[in-house]
Amino acid sequence: xxxxxxxxxxxxxxxxFAVGHVWRYRYDKFGxxxxxxxxxxxxxxxxxxxxxxxxxxxxxxxxxxxxxxPESMTAALGVPEWLYHVVAxxxxxxxxxxxxxxxxxxxxxxRLTPAVFRVTTRMDKAMYLLLAAxxxxxxxxxxxxxxxxxxHDYRLDVAVWFRSIFWxxxxxxxxxSAPLTFQLHALLSFALLGIWPFTRLVHVFxxxxxxxxxxxxxYRTRGDRPGARPPRRGWEAPGS
Amino acid sequence: xxxxxxxxxxxNLDKCLGCxxxxxxxxxxxxxxxxxxxxxxxxxxxxxGQGYPRRYEDQDRWEGGWVRTxxxxxxxxxxxxxxxxxxxxxxxxxxxLDDYYEPWTYDxxxxxxxxxxxxxxxxxxxxLITGEPMQIRWSANWDDDLGGAPEHAPHDPILQRIGERVRxxxxxxxxxxxxxxxxxxxxxxxxxxxxxxxxxxxAEDGIVLVDQDACRGWRMCVSGCPYKKVYFNHRTGxxxxxxxxxxxxxxxxxxxxxxTCVGRLRYIGLFLYDADRVLEAASVEREADLLEAQxxxxxxxxxxxxxxxxxxxxxxxxxxxxxxxxPVYALTHRYRIALPLHPEYRTMPMVWYVPPxxxxxxxxxxxxxxxxxxxxxxxxxxxxxxxxxxxxELFTAGDPAPVVxxxxxxxxxxxxxxxxxxxxxxxxxxxxxxxxxxxAIEDLYRLLAIAKYEDRYVIPSAHVELxxxxxxxxxxxxxxxxxxPVSRRAAGRPGPGxxx
Numbered sequence: 001x002x003x004x005x006x007x008x009x010x011x012x013x014x015x016x017f018a019v020g021h022v023w024r025y026r027y028d029k030f031g032x033x034x035x036x037x038x039x040x041x042x043x044x045x046x047x048x049x050x051x052x053x054x055x056x057x058x059x060x061x062x063x064x065x066x067x068x069x070p071e072s073m074t075a076a077l078g079v080p081e082w083l084y085h086v087v088a089x090x091x092x093x094x095x096x097x098x099x100x101x102x103x104x105x106x107x108x109x110x111r112l113t114p115a116v117f118r119v120t121t122r123m124d125k126a127m128y129l130l131l132a133a134x135x136x137x138x139x140x141x142x143x144x145x146x147x148x149x150x151x152h153d154y155r156l157d158v159a160v161w162f163r164s165i166f167w168x169x170x171x172x173x174x175x176x177s178a179p180l181t182f183q184l185h186a187l188l189s190f191a192l193l194g195i196w197p198f199t200r201l202v203h204v205f206x207x208x209x210x211x212x213x214x215x216x217x218x219y220r221t222r223g224d225r226p227g228a229r230p231p232r233r234g235w236e237a238p239g240s
Numbered sequence: 241x242x243x244x245x246x247x248x249x250x251x252n253l254d255k256c257l258g259c260x261x262x263x264x265x266x267x268x269x270x271x272x273x274x275x276x277x278x279x280x281x282x283x284x285x286x287x288x289g290q291g292y293p294r295r296y297e298d299q300d301r302w303e304g305g306w307v308r309t310x311x312x313x314x315x316x317x318x319x320x321x322x323x324x325x326x327x328x329x330x331x332x333x334x335x336x337l338d339d340y341y342e343p344w345t346y347d348x349x350x351x352x353x354x355x356x357x358x359x360x361x362x363x364x365x366x367x368l369i370t371g372e373p374m375q376i377r378w379s380a381n382w383d384d385d386l387g388g389a390p391e392h393a394p395h396d397p398i399l400q401r402i403g404e405r406v407r408x409x410x411x412x413x414x415x416x417x418x419x420x421x422x423x424x425x426x427x428x429x430x431x432x433x434x435x436x437x438x439x440x441x442x443a444e445d446g447i448v449l450v451d452q453d454a455c456r457g458w459r460m461c462v463s464g465c466p467y468k469k470v471y472f473n474h475r476t477g478x479x480x481x482x483x484x485x486x487x488x489x490x491x492x493x494x495x496x497x498x499x500t501c502v503g504r505l506r507y508i509g510l511f512l513y514d515a516d517r518v519l520e521a522a523s524v525e526r527e528a529d530l531l532e533a534q535x536x537x538x539x540x541x542x543x544x545x546x547x548x549x550x551x552x553x554x555x556x557x558x559x560x561x562x563x564x565x566x567p568v569y570a571l572t573h574r575y576r577i578a579l580p581l582h583p584e585y586r587t588m589p590m591v592w593y594v595p596p597x598x599x600x601x602x603x604x605x606x607x608x609x610x611x612x613x614x615x616x617x618x619x620x621x622x623x624x625x626x627x628x629x630x631x632x633e634l635f636t637a638g639d640p641a642p643v644v645x646x647x648x649x650x651x652x653x654x655x656x657x658x659x660x661x662x663x664x665x666x667x668x669x670x671x672x673x674x675x676x677x678x679x680a681i682e683d684l685y686r687l688l689a690i691a692k693y694e695d696r697y698v699i700p701s702a703h704v705e706l707x708x709x710x711x712x713x714x715x716x717x718x719x720x721x722x723x724x725p726v727s728r729r730a731a732g733r734p735g736p737g738x739x740x
Contacts, residue, residue: 029453033477036457038330039337040369040474046330053329114370119475206456208328208435212321216432220440 005187006172010165013194020197021205034203040115044105052102058095059138062088067162071155085151092142100139103132127199130192137185145181158182242515243539243550245559246426246446246590247484247508247699248568249498250578251419252688253596254650255505258385258417260284262497262506266421269496270483275475277343277368280380281482282497284419288396288630289383291418293339296468297397297582303333304466305429305585306522314523314586316429316464324460325435333463334472341378343368386415398633402626414603414627416596418634421497422469422482423581423589424448426513426537427522430481433464439479445510446590447484455479466585494697504691509566509698510559511590512539512550522586527637530583535576537588541569562700567687568592575676575684577646579635594688595631595643597650600624614655614670621647649674653688656681 024032038045066088074084107128110116145152161174175183196202266282285291299305303318318324318333346363354361367374383392393399424441428448431439438454439461441447450461450470457477461470470481485495489508493499498506514537521533539546541563550560563569571578571594578592597617604620605611621628621644628647632640652674659667660682671681687695 030476030478032453033455033457035477036459036472037474038334038459039472042330042334042336046332049329114372118370203456206436208325208437208456208458210437211325211435214437217428218431218434218437218440219443221443 002172002176005183006161006175007170009187010170010190013190014165016194017196021202024197024202032202032206033200034206035119035200037110037113037116037119040119041109041113044109044113048102048105048109050102051098052106055095055098055100055102058091059099059135062092062095066155067159070159070163071153081153084155085146085153089142089147089151093147096135096139096142099135103135107132123195123199127192127195127201130188130195134185134188134192137181137188141181141185145179152179152182154178154182158186162186241539241546241549243512243546243553243555244446244515245444245550245555245563246511246513247424247489248511248566248572248590248592249421249495250507250568250571250592250594252503252505252507252594252691253416253418254594254598254688255503255691256284256417256419256596257503258284258286259502260381261500261502262419263380265496265500266482269485271471271480273473274368275473276471276480278337278340278380279471279473279480281469281471282419282421283380284417285381286384286386287416287418287634288389288393288399288414289386290392290395290397292380293335293468294378295339295395295397296335296466299466299585301333302335302463302466302468304464304468305582305587306427306432308523308525308586312523312525314427314519316433317466318433318463324433328435328458328460331459331463334459335462335468337369338378341380341382342374344374344376347373398630401633402629414599414624414630416599418581418593419497420467420469420581421495421591422448422484423467423587423591424482424484425590426515426518426534426588427586428465429585429587430461430465430470433460434458434479435460439470442486445484445486445489447486447489448481449483449486450479450481452476452478452480466582466587467589489699492699494699498697504696507567507571507687507696509568510541510563510700511566511569511572512541512546512555512560512563513537514539518588522588527584528639530586531579531636531639531642534580534583534588535573538569538573540573541566556700559700562698565698567696567698570687575649575680576642577649577684579642579646581634582637583635584637593635594650595635595646597647597654599627600647600651601654612654612658614652614673617651617654618648618673621651649676649684652676653681653685657685657689 071081071084075081110120110124110128141152141154157174157178161171161178164171164174175186178186262282263280263284267280270281271277271279280292283292291297296302296304299317303316305317306314307317309315316324344365344367347366348363350361351363364373365376366372383389386393424447426446428439428441431441431448434455435458436454436456438451438456440449440451442449455478457472457479459472459479461479461481462468462472464470470479472478473480485493485497488495488499494506494508498508517537521537522530524530524533541547541560547560550563568578572592578594580589580592582589600617600620601611603624604616609616609620611617625640628640628643629638631643632638636642652670656666656670656678659665659670666678668678671678674681676684686692
């Protein structure tokens with residue numbers, strides 16, 4: 001059971017994540033968009049969307065530090081565990097609360113604005129459910145356990161297990177002994193990664209950083225327009 | 241000098257009768273789809289009026305177009321790149337559906353399927369956005385023909401700039417229609433605002449397009465365009481805009497709005513321009529100088545130096561020929577009567593307008609004077625200060641002189657042709673008062689008043705060879721001579737994929 005949950009499941013989800021994105025990018029560039037609903041409603045979005053997005057960027061930064069940087073490295077830099085713990089718990093709480101507030105506003109808006117709810121697909125609903133669950137459990141871990149509760153040094157088990165997945169030497173025993181809510185957060189997160197390429201979340205990979213470097217006005221020739229491409233495999237010309 | 245070709249349009253506002261045929265055929269061709277119900281790539285607005293979307297010319301609110309920084313550099317009015325990326329999660333200058341209008345249909349089904357009852361069944365309006373019954377409160381041309389003008393016209397940003405004082409006088413004297421499509425600018429601010437790099441200006445003909453596969457729906461183009469001619473498809477999550485009917489013009493046909501124009505007021509042709517000078521011209525300090533700067537970027541297609549440079553940058557002979565015969569170049573540069581819409585946005589718009597003389601003529605005739613007499617008309621142009629001021633705010637960043645010059649040419653043409661039609665001896669001073677010869681005036685008359693199809697549209701059908709090549713590919717019967725670049729060049733035709 002432990003092998004299924006902490007080894008097989010993560011690899012299945014990561015495969016789906018990687019292959020799914022390649023597939024989606026190849027076959028559904030047209031569907032690759034933020035699907036903005038700002039045209040329908042702007043007042044709630046104006047608050048909810050920046051709150052959520054800036055919050056989740058903070059959360060992402062926290063996860064990069066917490067999961068990818070080993071405790072031995074911060075110790076070598078002279079950061080004691082208690083100090084790391086305090087900083088992580090406070091910064092994590094701030095980012096987490098922003099994210100939760102933003103998401104709450106966005107979900108409220110999506111459900112109660114008729115125009116927005118009408119364009120919400122089933123996939124959107126599944127994604128929102130999973131995303132909300134991941135964020136809820138994660139926020140509980142930060143606030144309920146690490147800020148106010150007994151605390152748990154996830155850098156000694158969850159983070160080591162997470163890195164071991166990418167070294168292709170996954171150690172399931174590390175997770176098996178982690179607190180239940182940390183286990184739940186990890187499982188839900190991998191499930192979210194698994195469905196990620198099939199949801200609107202793909203827009204995360206469209207962060208337009210190239211915009212900062214390119215010339216303002218873009219020119220293109222019409223040479224490569226679709227009609228000028230050689231016929232694709234399987235195309236049967238009329239009369240052939 | 242880097243010569244590039246640009247397809248341009250001129251609209252002769254004197255002949256627009258406000259029938260909206262252009263809008264309807266454009267809608268049928270391009271935007272009769274879900275997600276674009278509210279979008280009109282071509283719309284016709286009554287001026288004075290708020291336009292569509294409402295008050296789009298209020299750039300203090302919408303922050304479209306470019307501004308010149310104190311250091312003399314051009315920057316998007318909405319700020320730099322970093323600021324734009326920081327606003328990416330919620331764009332504060334995106335018009336809402338309320339600013340366009342909530343599109344609707346009617347519950348036609350009740351008309352035929354309602355059970356027998358005492359009252360006649362009616363088809364109630366239903367929102368195409370929510371599907372619920374709705375009250376219709378606004379549309380793309382709600383203030384058409386000055387309908388509701390006492391309530392709506394005071395919100396016209398141009399009227400507000402001219403001032404309260406003139407308003408009533410203006411409404412009594414003056415009304416005209418302003419058909420609008422995308423301006424396909426030389427310095428497009430929508431393209432500059434697109435974070436994804438999905439919008440581009442086509443190098444061959446200057447048409448501004450959105451790559452639907454590259455667009456990620458950040459909506460910055462909608463804000464960046466001061467004319468609000470990029471629309472967000474709320475179902476596909478992609479930006480869409482007027483394409484200058486590129487599938488038609490590539491085949492040498494005019495755009496659908498021009499083809500179906502009942503007043504025959506649209507002209508399509510080529511400009512040659514110096515791409516190296518666009519930025520410099522768009523950055524001139526005084527707004528009133530922008531018109532002349534924009535004119536100076538466009539090159540004389542008869543100038544041998546220009547022709548040589550154009551050949552060097554790969555523009556084909558038939559395109560150069562089309563540029564020489566271009567009706568739009570004739571109206572903007574030879575007769576200098578066509579003016580760009582809002583040059584102060586610094587985008588170098590390539591749809592130009594011949595300002596309407598008819599309101600002046602009407603005013604003259606209403607007072608019992610001769611509306612075709614040159615000196616009466618000239619005096620009226622000078623006396624009717626308010627229409628001229630309004631037109632100047634639209635077309636010349638507030639400088640009345642080019643508008644007056646344009647109207648005087650139109651008045652001189654009227655007076656000259658009246659004499660000719662009545663068999664009176666020609667009076668050369670009439671043409672001279674517009675700085676033209678009688679022959680030139682008569683040419684202008686043929687172009688504007690007779691307006692033959694082949695004079696209005698000089699569109700190089702240069703891509704025909706390429707289209708035949710594409711046909712050949714589809715039919716799998718490829719003539720090697722059509723495909724082989726060497727034999728095609730030997731035959732004086734461009735190779736496949738080359739610019740003809």
